[in-house]
Amino acid sequence: MPSRHKPLPAWHKQRARELRATATDAESTLWHHLRSGQLDGLKFRRQHPMPPYILDFYCEAARLVVELDGSQHGEEVDAERTLSLEAQGVMVLRFWNDQVLRETVPVLEEIYRVAMERVVLLQGGR
Template sequence: MKELTRSLRKNQTDAERVIWQQLRNRQLLGCKFRRQQVIGPFIVDFVCLEPKLVIEVDGGQHAEQQEYDQNRSHYLQQLGYRVLRFWNHEVLQDMPAVMGAIHLTILELRDTVKT
C-alpha cells in the first residue's frame, strides 16, 4: 500500500492539487493535514488526525461507486472521523465555499472535543 500512496501523491488530480495548496503547512487553523493516508483498509485523500477529519475529493467515477464510498465513510465514522466529500468541480469552481465548509467543520469538531 505504501507504493500506491506514493503514486497517488505524485499523480494528484487538479482538484486535489488545488485543495492541498490550501491545507498544507498548517495553513488552516494550524491543523496538520496529510494526503493519501492509509486508514485501515482504505486510502483517504486528506486527513487531519486531530480533530479526526477526512476530506475526500471525488471525480466522476464516484457516481458509480456510491455504495463503496458509503461503506468507506461508515467505517471511518466508526473510528471517530468526520468525513467531508467534495466533487472535483466544487473544488475547482468554488474554492472559498469548500474551504469555508472545512473551516467550520474543524471549529465544530474542536468545540465538540472541549465539551
C-alpha cells in the first residue's frame, strides 16, 4: 500500500529526533499524559514533522496541534505559524510552558474537549 505522505528530508527527521531528546520540562510533563493513548485513546505524536514545521504534539484523528510556548517564542512568529497550519486544515491549541506545569489537569481537560469536538466534526457529526 503506497504511503499518503511525501518522504521527509533527512535533516527534518534528524531535527525532530533532536527535539525529542531535548524536551523541556513542560513537554515532558504533557507527553507523560498524552503518550500511548492515555487521553481516552487519542493517539498523539510528539515533535511531529509537518513541513515546514515540527509540531510539539499532533493528534491525527482530531487534526489537532498542541504547541507549548516559552519565553523564546514571539507572538508574531507564532501567529504566522498558526495561520499556516490552519491553512493545512489543522487546529492549533497553544499553552504556555508554565501553564502546563502549574495547571496540568485543566490543560489536559482543554486538549481533550477540543480533540473530541474535532473528532466528531471530522467524522461528520456521528
